[in-house]
Structure formats: C-alpha cells, structure tokens
Amino acid sequence: MKNERNKFTKGKIINIVIAVLIYILIMAALNGGMLSRQMSSLLVPICVNVMLAVSLNLITGFLGELTLGHAGFMSIGAYAGSLLTIYLDLPMYVEFIIAILVGGAVAAFFGFLIGVPVLRLRGDYLAIVTLAFGEIIKSVINVIKITNGAKGLNDIPSYSTFRNFTIVYILVILTIILIVNLVNSRHGRAIRSIRDNYIAAESVGIPVSKFKVMAFVISAFFAGVAGVVYAHNVGIIKPTTFDYNKSIEILVIVVLGGMGNIRGSIIAATILTLLPEMLRGADNLRMLIYAIVLIAMMLFNGSGAKERLISSKYFPKFLKRQKGVE
C-alpha cells in the first residue's frame, strides 16, 4: 500500500498544479476582459458537462453498465435545488450550498430507488429500464404542481453564472477528485472487477449488488449537483430540457473521451461544449457530426482497427505507451 501511495504522489501534484494553473488562467482572462461575452457564458456549461460526464463515466466506464437516464437524475437535482433557492430566504452562499447538497441528495435517493430494483437486470435490459425511468421522471415533473408543469421554473437566482466562477470550479474539482479517488480505491477496484467479469468478482466474494447500487447512487448524486449548477446558471428549467437527447449527449462525451478514462471525459466535455458554438448556425450539422463521431469511434475501437493500427510499423513509437486508469 505504501508504495502505491508514493507512486501516485507525483501524478497527483502535477494534476493539482494543472488544476490551479487552469483556474488562474481562466480568472485572469475573465478579469482582464480577454474572453468575449459568448466565451465567458460557456464556462459554466463546460463545467456542468464535465461533472455529468465524469459521473456517467463511473457507471458506463467503470461499472460497465449503460444507462440512458442520466438526464433524469440531473433534472431531479435541478428541480430540487431550484425549489429550495426560490423558496428559502437565506444569504446567497449558504442557500446555494444547501441547494447543492439537497439537490445531490435527492438525486442520489432516486439513484438508490432505481438502482435497487434494476439490479436484477443487466446490459440491454438495464439500459432500457433506465431510459424508461428517465421518461417517467420527465412526465411526472410535467404533471405535478410544484414544478410548474410544462412551463417549468423561472426566476431561479443566478448563483452559478461565470461571475461566480470560483464556486463552480471548486465543485468541478471536488467532483473529479472524489470520483478519481473512489475509482482508485478498494471500492473502485471492486467496481471495475464487476465490469470485467462479474461472475469471477462474485466468486471471490465481492458483493456485486452492493457495489452496483453504490455506483448508481454516487453517480446520481453528482448528476444532481450538476443539475443544480445548471439551473442556477440558466435561470429557467423545463422538463423538456432533460430529455433522452440530453442523456445521449452525455453518453457521447463519455464515449468520445474514452470509457473508463476520467481525463478523456474532461477533455471531451470541454471540446463538445465549445464545438457547437464554433459551428454556430450549423446546428443541424452538429447532431450529424455527433452521430458520425459516435459511430466512427465505436467502429475504430471495436472492430480491431485500433489494434491493427497500433501494431503496424507506421504508428509512432512514443504513443505506444500503455495507458492505465487515470
């Protein structure tokens, strides 16, 4: 154990330095007025997508189960948090922190509710049931009174716009640190062993059910937190914001970044949030590009084309280093 800890120290320091540097750069650019209005308004959406992608990666990449209802957890968090900040009357930071915790907790509770029954299912069946749950959440939010139905919630205080970037950034870093530490911990190894071979994992005494539910709950928690941040940035939320397409969008980020690769998720989330803004006016093309990228990526990884490329002599040697889990 001691060796392992030492091994990680260097990497950890580098990551912390990178995180701090990025923060200083962004703050300098923001305060120096180097970012256009459009660019600065993208900062928080990037952070939201990073949180969503990293949390989905825990289920899809590390537990190895496909869920198509991640936007459902996000919507639960968003609604719970927004209702709190609308009806509570506390100082801003206190209120926002309570909203974050409650939003995450409510989403986690639903993650538990959904996680326990779907334990009996695997693979395709699980995917479709999570999709069903996402749709159920959407239609229930559409009907009940407190969420204001299809009109959605307005007047959500803007606590997490780019003017309060620091708190959003801290949340993102916390999310990443917690998930990375979880994945590299004993529990994380158990979760990964379920992905690799759940029968073998079960036979060496890993409580598969417990870890599956755990992954679901933790992932839902952070999706809920991302929802709270999203709601307090945009100010308006509607049930249709969190539909099946949103779940797919997060899935695309995770797949593009590499399943089971946190750093990849972060980079992909950044690129895929910035890209549509660069391609403004070509919104229809964006979905097309997403689709093509998704298919190409899966074909490249799954059909053995990647292995052939790496083993061919044209592939540069310095890229051949085996990548482990971040």
Next chain:
Amino acid sequence: MNLFQSIMEQLLNGLRTGSIYALIALGYSMVYGIAKMINFAHGDVIMVGAYALFMGMTALSLPLPVAIIFTIVVCAVLGIAIEKVAYKPLRNASSLAVLITAIGMSFLLQSLALIIFSATPIPFKSIISMKGIKIAGVDIPGITIITLVVTTAIMVALTLFINKTKAGSAMRAVSEDRGAAALMGINVNRTISMTFAIGSALAAVAGILYICQYQSITPTLGALPGIKAFVAAVLGGIGSIPGAMVGGILLGIVESMSKAYISTELADAIVFGVLVVILLVKPSGLLGKLKAEKV
C-alpha cells in the same frame, strides 16, 4: 351501454396502436434473436419509411401500390445497409459497443432527415379512405379495420415463414447457435442480412400505418413509436416472436386505456411503469426464456 361503448372504442384504439407497435416490435425481436443486439435505429427506419412514401407519392408521383412497394424496398435496403456498415464490423465487440453504435445510427438517420427535410412537419393525407362500420353501437373506423387486417395477415405470414420454410429454419438455427449453424452449411451473413431486411420491411409497413393515423411527418417521428415498440418487445420477452405480438398489443391497450381514463400526460409514465414492474417480476419478459449463464 354508454360505458360499454366507450370502453369498446378505447379497446379498439388500443388494439390499432398496439398492432402497429407489435409490427415494429417484431423487427426488434427478430434482430435481437439473431444478432443479439438492440437495433436502436429501428424506430428511425419507420421515419425513413414515412418520408419514402411521401416522396414516392409526391416527387416521383407513383401510383399508391407502387409507392408502398417502393417504401418497403427502401427500408429493407436501408436495414441491410445499416447492418453491413455499422453492426457487422462489431460482431465480436462488447454488447455495450454495439448498443452505442446503434444509438449513433439512430441519431445519424434523424439528423440526415432533419438536414434534408427540415424540422417543419409535413402534412400527410391518409391513404386509407375506407368508411367505418358500426357494430352494436360501437363505431369502428376504416383505418382500424385496415390496420388490424394488415397486421394480422403479416403476423400469420411471418409465423408461417419462420416455422415452415427453409429460410425460416435457417433463421431459427442462427439465433440458437451461430457457430453450429455455420457448420451445418447455413450462410450466416446472408441470414442476418435477411433478418434485417424483413425487420425493416415490417417497420416500413408500420410506418405507413402510423402516418395514416397521425397524418404528419417529422424527422423525430420514429423515436416515440420506436421506444414504445422496444418496450413492447422487452415486455413480451425479447427474441420471442409471439412475445413481441402480445407485448405490442398489451402496450397499445394499456396506453389507450390510461390516456382515456387516467391522464393523457401520465400515459407514457404508466406505459414505462408497466415495463419496469413486469421486468422486475419476470426479468426475461412475459414469454421470454431465461438463459442460465455459463462461466
């Protein structure tokens, strides 16, 4: 008597939607049985079918029977093409990879349709002009009669095809054990292509019946019936042909009953709720077989 009439009418509505779901669900189920994958793009084949019929009748100004055949051929070819391009290279990849590719394919078809035809709904006049009839005070619209007749005929034909013909037994053999089937001299690739073609042709018929009912065409038209039909296939036990039929009709009836007597907005939630409950009680669906896993 009034209550009886209203229930009967809702039951017939449910039967009509349900039989369309069943047609689509058959495609999901056959493909799942043979390729062990969920063809998420199946719902969008319906949409392509709807546009193909529209283009066939307006741009190419084909007579109706030819336009219908044109639609079916377009969808069957599309089904084969999707399989060859996206799914065949991934035969040995993890099921997660195939599922994600299928989702990508579904997105690809939708966004292509969006670029070609734009998001504005195209109004479509139903091609069914049969008059309804009245039995015991219950109105039966012409479209319901046609839908029920067409779907029943297709289901009977499909059951006979699968159980009685050589190609049908090849399909059953491949779905049971691909390796053994190949050793017995069955052309596995051709059988899989054929399954995709039949499934997509069924989706084309379903698409035609669907737009006759809703009378407007949009790029996302296939998404909802696709998901519902998929739910129907899972409900009945995916991979099972009679299961898909039962699941589809059951789903249609549940949907129309809850729309009429509970709440229009909650109908979808109830449909998905039924799926969740049934899967929790019977994880392999109503008529599905539970396979023991070997290590």
